[in-house]
Amino acid sequence: MFKELNPLLHSELRLGIMSILISVVEADFLFIKEKTGATVGNISVQLEKLSAAGYIQVEKGFIGKRTRTVCKITPKGTAAFAEYVEALKSYLDIKS
Amino acid sequence: MEDKILNEKESLELISKMIQNTQTKLESGKGKPFLIFGYIAFIVSIAVYVLLVTTNNQYANLLWWAIPLLGGLFMYKFGRSKDKYAKTYIDRMINTVWAVIGTVMILVSFFAFFNHSFPMVSLMLLLSGIASTLTGLIIKYVPIVICGIIGTLTCVLPFLFYGSEQVLIYTVAVFVMMVIPGHILNYKGRKANV
Numbered sequence: 001m002f003k004e005l006n007p008l009l010h011s012e013l014r015l016g017i018m019s020i021l022i023s024v025v026e027a028d029f030l031f032i033k034e035k036t037g038a039t040v041g042n043i044s045v046q047l048e049k050l051s052a053a054g055y056i057q058v059e060k061g062f063i064g065k066r067t068r069t070v071c072k073i074t075p076k077g078t079a080a081f082a083e084y085v086e087a088l089k090s091y092l093d094i095k096s
Numbered sequence: 097m098e099d100k101i102l103n104e105k106e107s108l109e110l111i112s113k114m115i116q117n118t119q120t121k122l123e124s125g126k127g128k129p130f131l132i133f134g135y136i137a138f139i140v141s142i143a144v145y146v147l148l149v150t151t152n153n154q155y156a157n158l159l160w161w162a163i164p165l166l167g168g169l170f171m172y173k174f175g176r177s178k179d180k181y182a183k184t185y186i187d188r189m190i191n192t193v194w195a196v197i198g199t200v201m202i203l204v205s206f207f208a209f210f211n212h213s214f215p216m217v218s219l220m221l222l223l224s225g226i227a228s229t230l231t232g233l234i235i236k237y238v239p240i241v242i243c244g245i246i247g248t249l250t251c252v253l254p255f256l257f258y259g260s261e262q263v264l265i266y267t268v269a270v271f272v273m274m275v276i277p278g279h280i281l282n283y284k285g286r287k288a289n290v
Contacts, residue, residue: 033180
C-alpha cells in the first residue's frame, strides 16, 4: 500500500533545504545557498513556504553590521520529514 | 537546485546527498575558541608570573579574571563566523562541555578567593584538561585527545612546586592543551576545505 507523499516536501529545493536542516542544529541562509546552489530569490520563497507550514523556524538577526537569517527545523518539521521518508520507502519497497 | 518535482528514487538520493554534504567540510575555524582562550590564558599567566616575581604582591592573582572576561569579549567579537554558518550537533555537544566546565571553573575561582590554601592551579589544569580531552573524543581526533590527556596529567605538578613556579606550569600546560590543539584543528579545517 503506497502512502501519500507530502506535496510540500516533494519538491527538489524544499526537500534539499529540509535535508540540510535535519542534519544540523541550525544553518544560515548563506550555508543553505552554498549547499543547494539555488538562487537567493528561490530559496527565500521556499523558506517562506516551509516556515508558513511550521516546518522550520526562521530568525533574522545581525552579525556586526550584516544581517543573518538563521533557520532551524521544528519538531513538526522533523515529524513531517520522517513521515515523508517512510512514505518514500513504501514506494521503493524498502523495509524498515 | 530548483523547485521541480522529483521521483521517489531521486528524492531519496537527494536526501542522502544533502545529509552527507552537510556533515563534511564543517571543520574550518573550529580551533578559534581554543586559540582565543588558549592565547589569553597563556599571556595572562605570564603577566601574573612576572608581577608575582617582581612585586611579590598576591593581588597579581586578580589578573586571572582577565581570562574569562577577555575570552568572553573576544569570543563575542571574533568567535562568530561572518561567513556562511551552520551549527552541528557535535558543535552543540562541545559548547555544552565547555559551558559546564567553564561555569565550574568560575565557581571554583570564587571559592578560591576566600580560601587561599585551595589548590587552584591544579584544579584549573584538571578541569580544562578534561574539557580538551572530551572535545578530542567527541570529534574523534587523537592529537587533541593526547594534548588534553597531557594537560590533565599536569594537574599533579603544582603539588611539587611552590608559589609563582606553579603559574609557569600552568603557562606551559595551557599551551599544550589549548593553543596546540587550536592550531591543529584550524590546520585540519583548512585542509578539509581546500
